[in-house]
Amino acid sequence: MSAAIEIAGLRVAYEADVEILRGVSLSGPANTMTAIIGPNGAGKSTLLKGVAGVAPVTGGEIHLGDKRIDRLSTAELVQYGVSFVPQEASVFGQMTVAENIRLGGWTRRREKAWLEKRIEICGNLFASIRPHLDRYAGDLSGGQQKLVEIARGLVAEPQLLLLDEPTAGLSPIMVKEVYTELARLKDMRSVTVLLVEQNVREALAVADHVYVLATGRNDTDGTASEVASRLDEIVRNWMLREGSGVAS
Ligand SMILES: Nc1ncnc2c1ncn2[C@@H]1O[C@H](COP(=O)(O)OP(=O)(O)OP(=O)(O)O)[C@@H](O)[C@H]1O
Numbered sequence: 001m002s003a004a005i006e007i008a009g010l011r012v013a014y015e016a017d018v019e020i021l022r023g024v025s026l027s028g029p030a031n032t033m034t035a036i037i038g039p040n041g042a043g044k045s046t047l048l049k050g051v052a053g054v055a056p057v058t059g060g061e062i063h064l065g066d067k068r069i070d071r072l073s074t075a076e077l078v079q080y081g082v083s084f085v086p087q088e089a090s091v092f093g094q095m096t097v098a099e100n101i102r103l104g105g106w107t108r109r110r111e112k113a114w115l116e117k118r119i120e121i122c123g124n125l126f127a128s129i130r131p132h133l134d135r136y137a138g139d140l141s142g143g144q145q146k147l148v149e150i151a152r153g154l155v156a157e158p159q160l161l162l163l164d165e166p167t168a169g170l171s172p173i174m175v176k177e178v179y180t181e182l183a184r185l186k187d188m189r190s191v192t193v194l195l196v197e198q199n200v201r202e203a204l205a206v207a208d209h210v211y212v213l214a215t216g217r218n219d220t221d222g223t224a225s226e227v228a229s230r231l232d233e234i235v236r237n238w239m240l241r242e243g244s245g246v247a248s
């Protein structure tokens with residue numbers, strides 16, 4: 001069962017006295033896809049890392065469904081159904097696609113029959129990797145490898161999927177391929193997704209709701225179509241912001 005995520009006033013500091021997130025709030029209703037956009041260094045990855053328990057949360061609260069999760073360890077978060085697909089590539093190139101996907105079931109390995117079914121479902125989820133299950137993952141395109149990571153992240157049937165820039169470094173054709181599959185995933189309405197993206201147009205086309213971050217704080221948010229209609233103005237504001245990380 002997928003659940004809503006509620007983030008309230010989240011603060012994250014990698015080092016004492018240097019807060020990178022300075023009170024970010026966000027609501028992601030169950031089974032929706034929420035995109036998080038913003039200039040380089042805005043704190044988008046830090047937000048996902050804070051939720052995933054891999055960056056130190058220093059204030060605020062995170063609830064997933066009825067449960068407060070900001071005090072849980074990474075292991076507990078995984079157990080509770082938080083799945084994080086970081087920006088960095090993480091497929092095992094010398095293993096087959098099917099073997100890579102199977103690795104996502106580790107936390108639920110005792111539920112054998114159920115797990116086999118999940119592995120089959122996730123192996124068949126994305127049309128562009130379905131024909132390649134027996135190939136070495138390293139032989140696939142960058143876009144297909146990212147889809148393998150996402151399929152792996154879904155095997156344990158998470159409540160929340162965190163995707164950090166799934167199309168970073170991909171060619172335009174591969175970006176399109178990944179987004180075709182993400183649109184399909186969204187239409188299935190079976191998991192709550194927080195998606196961080198630099199490819200703003202693609203993210204807006206697939207998301208339900210969009211949050212814009214700037215310098216560790218909420219800038220603005222709205223439905224994807226609202227944000228799309230104000231995008232020029234929003235991006236112009238990024239340029240004007242001090243320390244936005246955007247070259248002037
Ligand atoms: N492990 C870390 N230790 C200290 N500072 C960090 C660490 N990771 C990120 N930062 C700093 O936190 C700020 C926000 O970084 P973050 O990676 O969250 O931004 P982002 O919005 O994801 O940017 P990008 O679009 O470039 O991915 C940056 O100033 C960055 O230098």
Ligand SMILES: [Mg+2]
Nearest residue numbers: 044045046165
């Ligand atoms: Mg980032």
